Amino acid sequence: MNKLAPAHPRDRLIVALDLPTVGEARDLVQAIGDEVSFYKIGLELILSNGPEGNGLGLVGELVDQGKRVFLDAKLLDIGNTVERSVARVAELGAAFLTIHGHDRKTMKAAIAGRGSSDLKILAVTVLTSLTAEDLAEQGIPEGLASSPADLVLHRARLAHETGIDGVIASGQEAANIRSATGGKILIVTPGIRLPGSDAGDQQRIMTPDHAIAAGADYIVVGRPINASSDPKAAAATFVRHIADAA
Secondary structure, eight states: OOTTSOSSGGGGEEEEOOOSSHHHHHHHHHHHGGGOOEEEEOHHHHTOOBTTBOHHHHHHHHHHTTOEEEEEEEEOSOHHHHHHHHHHHHHHTOSEEEEEOSOHHHHHHHHHHHTTSOOEEEEEOSOTTOOHHHHHHTTOOHHHHTOHHHHHHHHHHHHHHHTOSEEEOOHHHHHHHHHHTTTOSEEEEOOBOOTTOOOTTOSSOBOHHHHHHHTOSEEEEOHHHHTSSSHHHHHHHHHHHHHHHO
């Protein structure tokens, strides 16, 4: 097993609360029960404005229930803004926070904002929805744009050298990242689907078994669980896959 990963397979599954309202997110957490201990809150919930509140308020609720929370904010701004924003997230009690891992200034500001808290900073390398054509369109230099995997590895090395705790990366790149960083950085992998499942808007997908075997410490699963008629059973299936691969 990867030395940075939790011992229990259940704790390596992060369920994405990619839902329109806080009320729906609460219902999903209740339906899943103790099958899952870790949840991701992304921009949709952070920006929600219903009578139940927004995703930032939900962070504290989940922490009070003994859950861990991954706040997927993907911060990218001037250093002062990033530092102060990260400090606020640390006060909420979140376990993980994402920033874009494009440059050292942003990553160093995030580390400064985290201070002495237990908050882990994760650098987004390349979104799993992007292709080589998308990167070229962004103006990424030809050598890196020709392969998302090359850019992922470049940014993962930069994050590791800067002192970032982990990276967000496809399972297809996990093994190379683990090798390049000496296994000293957390790897959190989205774009996870069971064999034969619909890829949706993801491009670089992988099964949970293969992602864990390749070196992912955590996997993030959204629609295959939150769109299931039985989300608790769906979550249990992913936990079994993690246990089999670990």
